[in-house]
Amino acid sequence: MLFRNIILHSRTTSPRPVPGCSKYMTGMIRRYSQHIPARKCEANTAHPGTQKSLPITPAINFKNFSNHHLAFQHKTTKELLRSLFVLYSCSIDTLVNNSFKLLRMGEWLMGPRLLRLLISPFYYQFCAGNSDQEMMVTAHNLSKSGVSILVCPLVESDVGDQQLRSELFNTNLKETLDLVHMAAQNNYLKPIPAMCHVKISALLSPDVMMRVHDAYELLSFKDRISVVMAVADAMDPNTSKSTPSIGPLALSPEDTKDLLDCLPRIYEIGCVATESKVILLIDGEYTYVKTTINLLSLAMMRIFNSEKLLVWNTYQGYLKNTLNVLQHDLDIATELKLKFGAKIVRGAYLEMERSRAQRLGYPDPVNDTYQLTCANYDNVVELMLRAVHNNQEDRAVMVATNNEASIRKAVSLLHELGLDPQKGNVVFGQVYGMAENISVPLGKAGYRVYKSTPSGSVLEVLPYLSRRLNENRTVFKGARRERQLLSRELISRLRSTS
Ligand SMILES: Cc1cc2nc3c(=O)[nH]c(=O)nc-3n(C[C@H](O)[C@H](O)[C@H](O)COP(=O)(O)OP(=O)(O)OC[C@H]3O[C@@H](n4cnc5c(N)ncnc54)[C@H](O)[C@@H]3O)c2cc1C
Incomplete structure (x- = not known):
């Protein structure tokens, strides 16, 4: 029935040049785009919350975070039962501790089909599915609550992954471009821009x-600025240069070549995103590759953020040094007059970071306790909100968390600073399948909310699923609230039918 309202159009590409892209690239984008059919949903194109302006005091009543009717009204009773089952399972230590091993063993013993059946409650809790249609239904359903999808890639790679060769990078590039298009095509809340995650480790060997x-x-700070400028120049085919250079960055000839080779891939993604009007959120990954991501993100901002805030980098609050690193990158952005967007997360690689530090004998980069991570996270968000307040046209932040206390603090500060939540320079992000009691009330109240939503086959999703279960162990155990709300909604539905 839903599809009666959804009209499929073939993509029409505009003949105008893409800002920041060479004629050659613009032609490539057009050729590429012709292979991707675009969809348009005629219903629901207006954002439910954008009709009215929000006042300076919080427009959201925080009590709505406990309103189970509001949070789960878009869910069927079967979906509620599934969510409850999944959230209870996540609090079982043995299951979560061994989730990746169990999933891999399941794949070996049963094959992908049976495994898919067995883990389908987990799969559909955290993933949109494996087809364009499933993604479209998910995006459309979320849009009814004023929530956008943030398309999430499933590539996982780390140092030592030997199979990372140029063919694989080209495959990953194609997949990333598909995701950018998927984000654009499933945006039912226009003119709110679509967003898409990008993983640099999919394009350059870790x-x-x-x-x-x-x-x-x-x-030094000064040399880093030179490197950012040099890398941006090397990335942008429109700049005149005889030999591309990486400035004062001391690398071996092989590494210099690999770095320079990855720049056209990144450039192509930036051009396609510019053309499709999709904001790119460059993901935070492991600490030992993080400044490479910061460097490449700043170089991308130099090329693609000249008109709009198209490229945002990620900062992880679980790291002890994040406040300094963010301030450092803000300083570079100020120095180079860059528009700068940041997604602030707590961080998803806690166990790997801790075990690597222990194995190699260097200080653990992650805060010692969950409480310290929470305090650090809120400080990093505050730094960015104040930066937005001081420079509203050139700074933007996504408060990317499922944590209710952090959301409350961010919303309160946003209003205290007099920022407009509908301007688009302060947005919120949650993981698909979690924190519905936060996303839905925020979306309905007119805040800009995105759900990080992966789509892929069961096998592709396994590491993602395992990470989701693992990283949230602490919280699932403490977060009786989401389960409580689910139980209450279920009971109330059963009562009303009896
Ligand atoms: C929109 C969106 C985008 C994201 N993008 C990224 C990304 O690019 N890179 C990335 O790494 N993650 C990313 N994440 C995942 C994110 O980092 C968190 O893992 C996830 O959101 C859970 O954290 P939370 O803020 O919701 O808070 P909570 O669920 O309250 O906290 C869980 C987090 O606290 C931290 N933590 C838990 N126990 C401890 C402990 N004992 N000591 C110290 N810290 C602890 C960990 O970071 C853990 O993930 C993203 C999340 C969202 C919602």
Whole structure:
């Protein structure tokens, strides 16, 4: 029935040049785009919350975070039962501790079909499915609550992954471009822009990223600025240069070549995103590759953020040094007059970071306790909100968390600073399948809310699922609230039918 309201159109590409992209790239984008059919949903194109202006005092009543009717009205009773089952399972230590092993063993013993059946409650809790149609239904359903999808890639790679070769990067590039288009096509809340995650480790070997990180760390502030400018120049085919250079970054010839080779891939993604009007959120990954990501993000901002805030980088609050790193990158942005967007997350690689630090004998980069991470996270969000307040046209932040206390603090500060939540320079993000009691009331009250939503086959999703279960162990155990709300909604539905 839903599809009666959804009209499929073939994509029409505009003949105008893409800002920041060469004629060659613009032609490539057009050729590429012709292969991707576009969809348009005629219903629901207006954002439910954008009709009225929000007052300076919080427009959201925080009590709505406890309103189970509001949070789950878009869910069927079967979906509620599934969510309850999944959230209870997540609090079972043995299951969560061994989730990846169990999933892999299941794949080996049963094959992908049976495994899919077995883990389908988990899969559909956290993933949109494996087809364009499933993604469209998910996006459309979310849009009814004023919530957008944030399309999430499933590539997972780390140092030592030997199979990372240029063919794989090209495959990953194609997949990333598909995701950018998927984000654009499933945007039912226009003119609110679509968003898409981008993983740099899908485009450049993590081993090279680690060595670039080490070399960049050694540089002075002034030299880092030179490197950002040099890398942006090398990335942008419109700049006139005889030989592309990476400035004062001391790398071996092989690593220099690999870094330079990845720049056209990144550039193509930036051009396609510009053309499709999709904001790129560059993901935060492991600490030992993080400054490479910061460097490439700043270089991208230099090329693609000249008119709009199209490229945003990620900062992870679980790291002890994040406040300094964010301030450092804000300083570079100020120095180079860049528009700068930041997604602030707590961080998803806690166990890997801790075990690597222990194995290699260096200080643990992650805060010692969950409470310290929470305090640090809120401080990082505050730094960014104040930066937005001081420069509203050139700064933007996504408060990306499922944590209710952090959302309350951010919303309160946003209003205290007199920022307009509908301007688009302060947005919120939650993981698909979690924190419905936060996303839905925020979306309905007119705040800009995105759900990070992966789509892929069961096998592709396994590491993602395992990480989702693992990273949230602490919280699932403490977060009786989401389960309580689900139970209450279920009971109230059963009562009303009896
Ligand atoms: C829109 C969106 C985008 C995201 N993008 C990224 C990304 O690019 N990179 C990335 O790494 N993650 C990303 N994440 C995941 C994110 O980092 C968190 O893992 C996830 O959101 C859960 O954290 P939370 O803020 O919701 O808070 P909570 O659920 O309250 O906290 C869980 C988090 O607290 C931290 N934590 C838990 N126990 C401890 C402990 N003992 N000591 C110290 N810290 C602890 C961990 O970071 C853990 O993930 C994203 C999340 C969202 C919603």
